[in-house]
Amino acid sequence: MRLLIVILLVFSDFFSKKIIFHSIELNKLIPIVPFFDLTHIHNYGIAFGLFAGILPLWFIILSGLVMVIFLFFWMLKTTNKLDMWGILLIIIGAVSNIGDRLINNYVLDFILLHYNQYYWPAFNFADIYISIGIIIIIIQSFNIFKPRLKDINE
Numbered sequence: 013m014r015l016l017i018v019i020l021l022v023f024s025d026f027f028s029k030k031i032i033f034h035s036i037e038l039n040k041l042i043p044i045v046p047f048f049d050l051t052h053i054h055n056y057g058i059a060f061g062l063f064a065g066i067l068p069l070w071f072i073i074l075s076g077l078v079m080v081i082f083l084f085f086w087m088l089k090t091t092n093k094l095d096m097w098g099i100l101l102i103i104i105g106a107v108s109n110i111g112d113r114l115i116n117n118y119v120l121d122f123i124l125l126h127y128n129q130y131y132w133p134a135f136n137f138a139d140i141y142i143s144i145g146i147i148i149i150i151i152q153s154f155n156i157f158k159p160r161l162k163d164i165n166e
Contacts, residue, residue, distance in 0.1 A: 018104055025108040025137040032122040041124065048125055053134045054118040060133035069117055076110045094152045101145030108138035 036042060036052040043049050057064030058072060080103055087099040112119045121134035 029120040053121045098145040098148030101141045105138040105141035
């Protein structure tokens with residue numbers, strides 16, 4: 013079941029990027045609703061385009077692979093199912109974006125959220141997987157520490 017979910021999520025990310033690549037011109041915005049646009053942006057940096065043009069591609073890919081290996085071993089050691097799913101989502105997102113970098117030398121971002129003239133940096137499905145995985149782990153860590161915090165306060 014996990015393998016099917018991994019394949020489905022990686023395929024969804026890859027396929028959505030291909031659709032955007034072939035249907036929207038680079039840097040063009042297509043308004044969908046007042047707070048959501050589709051776009052076609054090439055991200056040469058890390059998250060939100062940070063360090064674009066500063067960090068070499070090989071360093072970004074190598075760092076991502078080291079993180080994936082670390083996360084994989086963490087996932088194998090965890091006994092908590094929620095932690096396992098959170099880590100797996102992060103791995104799926106990271107592998108999808110690393111694959112994009114290996115194929116294209118950049119990550120294609122296409123989801124653009126905004127409020128009036130205030131824009132959040134563009135992102136893709138792989139970034140959503142990573143964000144959801146991090147949120148799961150954070151929430152789970154609060155559940156783990158909740159009984160200990162109760163003991164400290166008493």
